[in-house]
């Protein structure tokens with residue numbers, strides 16, 4: 241694997257998932273990354289991604305360097321050919337090339353601004369690193385995708401499913417802030433690759449990018465969509481059509497016990513962090529149906545399997 245920026249970078253998904261499961265049981269490669277350095281750059285906050293990826297790298301024997309770019313680094317310019325007379329002191333051309341001298345893999349988190357759809361879809365930060373770095377790039381959640389999260393989610397469903405082809409429902413839930421589409425996009429793309437019966441449910445106006453959802457069934461009646469679900473993935477996202485807008489903030493779509501009762505005693509998933517009693521009710525998060533901590537634990541092994549692939553490149 242040259243980079244892990246999109247799910248399309250995965251060459252053999254079943255093999256990658258199998259390796260992650262094996263690594264969870266037994267750390268078979270504690271020396272593979274010896275003498276190699278992972279550099280992680282964060283343009284946005286993180287708990288799980290930062291710590292699970294660092295842990296994964298260390299389980300492979302790697303050294304890890306972490307930088308919060310906004311607070312610690314020079315502001316980076318990504319536009320080509322500009323006169324750099326603004327507050328941006330360093331161009332991605334030098335920035336990525338210099339980092340490539342110190343790091344064997346560069347990992348980057350850069351959320352969208354949710355103001356200009358075309359700009360966010362252009363993935364300027366991730367693509368800037370890809371173009372000007374000479375080492376593999378690992379996406380730690382970009383404007384449009386969170387492929388490490390999606391790999392974790394696939395791993396979690398694979399481990400916990402009780403029937404060969406479970407019914408999986410992605411349901412929108414409310415949130416006070418405008419959130420990105422990265423997590424639902426990557427989850428949708430991952431479910432399309434897996435042997436699951438997959439449905440998306442959200443209020444009218446919250447359609448995701450149709451280039452992502454393709455022919456996945458979308459049902460606007462949440463109760464109907466949840467019927468017989470084995471897994472429910474709860475997530476907020478802002479409007480894609482009315483780009484970045486929060487169209488509604490009422491609690492009619494909050495995932496609570498009443499919603500759970502429409503399902504087949506479903507396992508409830510969320511990437512975290514989750515706003516309790518807005519996105520998911522306490523009664524669900526504190527129940528045995530919630531697998532959010534199991535999911536967060538799997539982040540380490542998904543990251544480890546991907547880092548192995550990048551190291552072997």
Ligand SMILES: NCCC[C@H](NC(=O)CCC(=O)O)C(=O)O
Nearest residue numbers: 381417419420422423511512513
């Ligand atoms: N990395 C996991 C999710 C990150 C982000 N959530 C957030 O920003 C939530 C922040 C808040 O609750 O204020 C998202 O939805 O893409």
Ligand SMILES: NC(=O)OP(=O)(O)O
Nearest residue numbers: 286287288289511512
């Ligand atoms: N799920 C996830 O990516 O969490 P963090 O934002 O805390 O890294």
